[in-house]
Amino acid sequence: MQITITARHFDLTNAIRDHVGGSCSKLERYFDHIITAHFILSLEKNGNTVELIVHAPKHNLKCEAVEKNMYLAIDNAVDKMEQQIKKMKDKWADHNKKSLKENLHFVYADLIERNEGKKRVKIKRILAENLTVDDALEKFDNIKDMYLVFKNLETDRVNVLVKKDEEHYKLIEP
Numbered sequence: 592m593q594i595t596i597t598a599r600h601f602d603l604t605n606a607i608r609d610h611v612g613g614s615c616s617k618l619e620r621y622f623d624h625i626i627t628a629h630f631i632l633s634l635e636k637n638g639n640t641v642e643l644i645v646h647a648p649k650h651n652l653k654c655e656a657v658e659k660n661m662y663l664a665i666d667n668a669v670d671k672m673e674q675q676i677k678k679m680k681d682k683w684a685d686h687n688k689k690s691l692k693e694n695l696h697f698v699y700a701d702l703i704e705r706n707e708g709k710k711r712v713k714i715k716r717i718l719a720e721n722l723t724v725d726d727a728l729e730k731f732d733n734i735k736d737m738y739l740v741f742k743n744l745e746t747d748r749v750n751v752l753v754k755k756d757e758e759h760y761k762l763i764e765p
Contacts, residue, residue, distance in 0.1 A: 592618075592625045599633035607632070610662055614669040622676045624648055630668075632661065641668040650679055719749050724762065727752050731760070 631642040641664040656667035722741040739752040751763040
């Protein structure tokens with residue numbers, strides 16, 4: 592992460608520079624894809640103002656803090672930025688989970704167990720391979736499961752091939 596510091600209306604000291612560097616390491620702990628962090632420190636009549644602009648892939652985040660003490664203003668700005676980064680990171684995680692659920696290559700099978708009158712549902716995620724029915728029959732002879740879930744190349748739908756006995760199979764198409 593590249594850190595730039597701009598000081599307005601005062602001279603930047605090494606102590607403030609070190610404090611800003613330490614605060615940025617705190618941000619990297621939460622999100623390591625930060626490209627740049629730009630601190631604009633200014634001394635005004637109403638107090639010390641810290642404006643923090645963070646650039647991450649596809650996101651520009653900005654926050655501002657005003658305090659009597661410059662160190663306290665830096666800490667407050669970094670705390671506000673932490674909250675924004677956590678929120679952005681949660682959105683990324685939710686988006687990735689949502690796209691995984693919408694992926695058509697995965698099929699969810701519900702397995703129901705009954706224990707003492709209570710019903711419990713287990714969800715098993717299965718990777719549905721792209722196969723023709725003939726290819727699925729050949730592959731089905733090599734596995735020991737009682738069923739094979741695959742995406743039919745001819746119909747572009749998910750099918751289930753079930754073994755009834757050694758010679759008979761059942762093909763389930765939605």
